[in-house]
Amino acid sequence: MTATRAGAAPAARRGGPPPWLPALKALLFVAALLPLARLVLAGTLDWFGGLGANPIELVTRSTGTWTLVLLVASLAVTPLRRATGLNGLVRLRRMLGLFAFFYAVLHFTTYLWFDQWFDVQAIVKDVIKRPFITMGVVAFVLMMPLAATSTDAMVRRLGRRWSTLHRLVYAVAVAAILHYWWHKAGKNDFSEVGWYAAAVALLLGWRVFDRLRAR
């Protein structure tokens, strides 16, 4: 075989998705479900040492951490796409973003249910009194319109406004970092949150740089 017909050129070179993308997407889908599977198996069958002495704290922390990890991963897709020229990677962004929202719902529900027992008065008081909870709620509320407009139909319907709206994801990331930072400030422990803050700062910085360069 010497030459390739134009029509048979590799999909990635034609700008289409590379052939391995569906496999990567399936792998990421399964990987994103593993933290939930771990919690369910630990809680029901006592696997992985169970949920420990403070199960509510463990579940809140695990779901909060995975919300942030998946949020940062979804933000990293565009720079990665530009760096590699693999436009098909964009197909992973929506899945990662929706998984981030899924873990945020679990995180928030754990707080509402097992931390506050749906006591509306206590929740309102807590949101007003503790800035770290206020920031968590801000991040969560800002995520809602993004999740609600993630379908292909909404992308088509909103047109250019969709991209403008989805810039909100950076505000979500900043609010999430502030939430985590404030939470850790009480313990004077910034070792982990510092890495997440640096990643978000880097991704935001890249975005600003990219926009300035485009102008």
Ligand code: HEM
């Ligand atoms: C996008 C939204 C959110 C993200 C990314 C997020 C992320 C996090 C992270 C990373 C932690 C710290 C985990 C650790 O200490 O290892 C945390 C803790 C916590 N979050 Fe969130 N969170 C969000 C929204 C919320 C909301 C809406 C609430 C409740 C109103 C909330 C309540 C809490 C609580 C109570 C803790 C402390 C758990 C503990 O140490 O006992 N979070 N969150």
